[in-house]
Amino acid sequence: MSTGMESKYLLTSKTPVKSPHGGGTKTSVSISSFPIKRKLQSPVNGIENVIIKAPKLNNGSATTTSNGKSNVNTPTPNGGILHLNGKGIPSKQQLELQRQALPVYKVRQRLILEARRSETLLLMGETGSGKTTQIPQFLYESGFAQKGMIGITQPRRVAAITVARRVAQEQGCRLGETVGYTVRFEDCTSPQTRIRFLTDGSLLREAIADRLLRQYTVLILDEAHERTINTDVLFGIVKEAQKQRRQRGLTPLKIIVTSATMDIDHFGKYFNVRGMYLEGKTYPVKVMHTKETQPDYLNAALVTLFQFHRAEPVNHDVLIFLTGQEEIEAMAHQIRQIAKTHDAELSPVRVFPLYAQLPQNKQLECFLPAHANSRKIVLATNIAETSVTIPGIRCVIDCGFVKRRVYNPSSGLDALRIVRVSQAQAWQRCGRAGRDAPGTCYRTYTQAEMESFENMPKPEILRSNICSTVLQLLALGIDCRTFDFLDRPTPEAVDDAYRKLEALGAVRNYKIKPELTTLGQQMSQFPLDPRYSKLLLSASAFGCMEEMLSLVAVLSGENVFVSSNEKRELAALAHAKFTSKHGDHLTLLNVFSAFLKTEKVKLWCHDNFLNTRNLSYAREVRKQLQEIVERLDLPLNSCGNNQDQVRKCLLIGLFDNIAELQRDNTYLTITGRQRARIHPSSVFHGKYRPEYVIFTEIVLTERNFLRQVSEINPDWIADVLPNYAHLNRIKSSLK
Numbered sequence: 001m002s003t004g005m006e007s008k009y010l011l012t013s014k015t016p017v018k019s020p021h022g023g024g025t026k027t028s029v030s031i032s033s034f035p036i037k038r039k040l041q042s043p044v045n046g047i048e049n050v051i052i053k054a055p056k057l058n059n060g061s062a063t064t065t066s067n068g069k070s071n072v073n074t075p076t077p078n079g080g081i082l083h084l085n086g087k088g089i090p091s092k093q094q095l096e097l098q099r100q101a102l103p104v105y106k107v108r109q110r111l112i113l114e115a116r117r118s119e120t121l122l123l124m125g126e127t128g129s130g131k132t133t134q135i136p137q138f139l140y141e142s143g144f145a146q147k148g149m150i151g152i153t154q155p156r157r158v159a160a161i162t163v164a165r166r167v168a169q170e171q172g173c174r175l176g177e178t179v180g181y182t183v184r185f186e187d188c189t190s191p192q193t194r195i196r197f198l199t200d201g202s203l204l205r206e207a208i209a210d211r212l213l214r215q216y217t218v219l220i221l222d223e224a225h226e227r228t229i230n231t232d233v234l235f236g237i238v239k240e241a242q243k244q245r246r247q248r249g250l251t252p253l254k255i256i257v258t259s260a261t262m263d264i265d266h267f268g269k270y271f272n273v274r275g276m277y278l279e280g281k282t283y284p285v286k287v288m289h290t291k292e293t294q295p296d297y298l299n300a301a302l303v304t305l306f307q308f309h310r311a312e313p314v315n316h317d318v319l320i321f322l323t324g325q326e327e328i329e330a331m332a333h334q335i336r337q338i339a340k341t342h343d344a345e346l347s348p349v350r351v352f353p354l355y356a357q358l359p360q361n362k363q364l365e366c367f368l369p370a371h372a373n374s375r376k377i378v379l380a381t382n383i384a385e386t387s388v389t390i391p392g393i394r395c396v397i398d399c400g401f402v403k404r405r406v407y408n409p410s411s412g413l414d415a416l417r418i419v420r421v422s423q424a425q426a427w428q429r430c431g432r433a434g435r436d437a438p439g440t441c442y443r444t445y446t447q448a449e450m451e452s453f454e455n456m457p458k459p460e461i462l463r464s465n466i467c468s469t470v471l472q473l474l475a476l477g478i479d480c481r482t483f484d485f486l487d488r489p490t491p492e493a494v495d496d497a498y499r500k501l502e503a504l505g506a507v508r509n510y511k512i513k514p515e516l517t518t519l520g521q522q523m524s525q526f527p528l529d530p531r532y533s534k535l536l537l538s539a540s541a542f543g544c545m546e547e548m549l550s551l552v553a554v555l556s557g558e559n560v561f562v563s564s565n566e567k568r569e570l571a572a573l574a575h576a577k578f579t580s581k582h583g584d585h586l587t588l589l590n591v592f593s594a595f596l597k598t599e600k601v602k603l604w605c606h607d608n609f610l611n612t613r614n615l616s617y618a619r620e621v622r623k624q625l626q627e628i629v630e631r632l633d634l635p636l637n638s639c640g641n642n643q644d645q646v647r648k649c650l651l652i653g654l655f656d657n658i659a660e661l662q663r664d665n666t667y668l669t670i671t672g673r674q675r676a677r678i679h680p681s682s683v684f685h686g687k688y689r690p691e692y693v694i695f696t697e698i699v700l701t702e703r704n705f706l707r708q709v710s711e712i713n714p715d716w717i718a719d720v721l722p723n724y725a726h727l728n729r730i731k732s733s734l735k
């Protein structure tokens with residue numbers, strides 16, 4: 001099966017599955033989400049949830065032309081059909097017609113009425129029905145943004161940016177004018193902006209400056225089911241801001257919580273409101289499961305892809321959900337190879353990776369209109385799972401796995417693990433098809449397997465390191481233990497976070513009445529993990545502030561190295577110029593320092609196989625971090641050639657990330673006793689193995705890897721962290 005070309009092999013059952021709603025027919029099942037109807041029957045605090053019915057839609061249908069290419073027919077309000085061919089950029093009039101065809105558009109009057117009547121709305125509607133793009137526009141067009149902005153939060157940058165772009169298009173304005181977005185280190189808004197899409201983390205940082213969030217008249221917390229830590233904290237913050245503004249007679253704050261798959265009863269109890277279900281679907285999506293459990297989900301996805309590719313019209317684009325960068329890059333290579341080998345019999349393909357570490361301009365490439373005579377194949381992680389619409393996608397292939405950050409309180413380490421998706425995530429993935437035409441979703445797992453998946457992903461706050469959250473809340477004057485959480489983290493997790501913050505010197509007296517130290521207050525001003533903030537706040541004492549600003553800026557961004565399958569050796573040679581024998585951190589610093597001195601950056605990056613966009617982004621981040629450092633009056637000193645100071649300083653923030661070489665050439669982390677190897681991207685990979693290392697991150701997959709590794713001298717540990725060295729019986733401290 002390795003080529004994925006065997007056309008007789010039928011992976012999926014011929015009968016599509018029934019949606020959990022029970023709607024749809026045996027052969028064409030509509031996309032659906034959680035069993036909404038069952039949920040909606042139960043009263044919330046005695047308040048009945050309601051279903052808002054949309055008038056019947058004249059949904060578009062797909063027709064196949066004689067040359068095998070199908071046209072997407074977009075329904076128009078007068079029942080006419082508008083030919084778009086699914087690939088071109090629509091005109092203003094076409095956009096308006098597309099808007100009017102969305103289910104949410106049909107209930108806009110009712111929605112506006114509900115928004116005028118109630119302080120808080122809890123809205124559930126099918127994926128693709130128009131919640132994210134339309135509701136902010138209805139509110140804006142009805143005057144809700146006269147005294148402030150309408151803010152819409154998204155869990156991910158790519159969603160915030162692409163949705164803002166679409167809404168700006170629909171409003172006929174340039175991005176950053178009436179419609180804009182704000183994500184970490186990037187603000188594309190202006191004083192004219194009325195509709196602002198932003199990541200939940202960005203809104204949280206705004207709350208530190210103004211707990212009442214006075215810039216906003218409406219806040220829409222979208223994709224509530226994702227339950228990221230930031231969204232969970234925001235629920236409590238906006239609820240309190242709303243109450244305070246009411247009590248002080250200030251401009252009221254409307255809160256709207258939206259999702260296709262949230263647990264509406266749980267949210268209803270928390271906000272003490274009824275939930276509303278906006279009825280109406282866009283295009284049907286046929287859902288297919290494999291007949292049998294697949295031992296290799298990657299191969300199963302590849303086989304399914306080529307079965308589809310052989311059989312279906314070329315402009316039916318495909319989106320495949322995988323777990324991470326390595327898998328995506330490997331499959332992209334395989335697909336291109338297979339397509340090349342069989343180019344005589346197969347239509348051309350264009351493959352687009354989409355994952356968080358990819359430079360932003362590369363991420364956005366798959367959102368461009370597709371070509372009519374080749375198939376677009378997007379290979380994505382869960383960053384494409386919610387909110388996004390990738391034009392042209394008619395087929396989703398879901399491998400059913402996701403890489404999730406999990407925190408192990410007993411080891412004290414954060415790690416990435418590959419786990420099964422939840423049912424809610426599977427339905428969200430399915431919802432990425434059928435957005436501009438009917439679609440199909442192939443799941444490379446059986447229906448029985450799907451039923452064994454958990455209903456909802458466990459809220460991030462219950463499975464992650466919450467140090468940053470505890471610090472941010474404390475900066476807002478809130479003890480995490482008394483905060484009004486939708487789901488409260490366990491007392492052990494809270495204690496663990498306080499203990500870590502105390503070890504970093506950010507908090508004191510946490511057992512009785514936690515207080516931020518001066519250092520902690522300063523740390524909360526950086527949009528960074530507290531450990532990185534600590535590095536910056538300690539750097540001037542080590543005489544290396546200039547270097548640490550650069551290093552933290554690079555570590556906060558995405559991969560600066562460009563790998564090339566075709567020119568692997570040339571790339572390695574180019575990168576070797578920057579290699580520091582002391583490890584990856586100083587290597588990164590060498591790259592970035594050289595970049596900062598370069599004038600013709602594009603050419604220089606190209607010649608050195610470096611990513612211009614990511615390095616330019618790091619330069620921007622550095623500028624912003626330097627502004628904070630200057631505001632805090634910290635000396636901007638440099639250690640020059642004495643770069644040991646940088647590695648010593650790293651110990652002060654990353655002291656939980658020290659590992660010791662073992663006899664079998666693996667490493668054992670001092671905190672948590674995890675065994676791991678050096679990541680293949682490290683300068684130490686397959687070469688000299690230092691006795692002690694400090695690393696940025698541990699990745700737990702089939703094998704554990706330490707990412708970004710530098711050598712440290714154990715004597716430094718005793719100097720910089722005397723208690724730590726003693727407690728952990730580091731060799732040098734026992735001499």
Ligand SMILES: Nc1ncnc2c1ncn2[C@@H]1O[C@H](COP(=O)(O)OP(=O)(O)OP(=O)(O)O)[C@@H](O)[C@H]1O
Nearest residue numbers: 127128129130131132133134166260387389435436
């Ligand atoms: N960038 C885009 N290009 C083309 N069409 C788009 C784009 N963004 C949105 N649309 C159209 O608008 C529809 C509504 O999208 P929207 O994101 O508002 O839905 P939603 O209800 O929020 O979905 P979800 O729950 O999946 O986030 C899509 O189904 C699609 O038809």
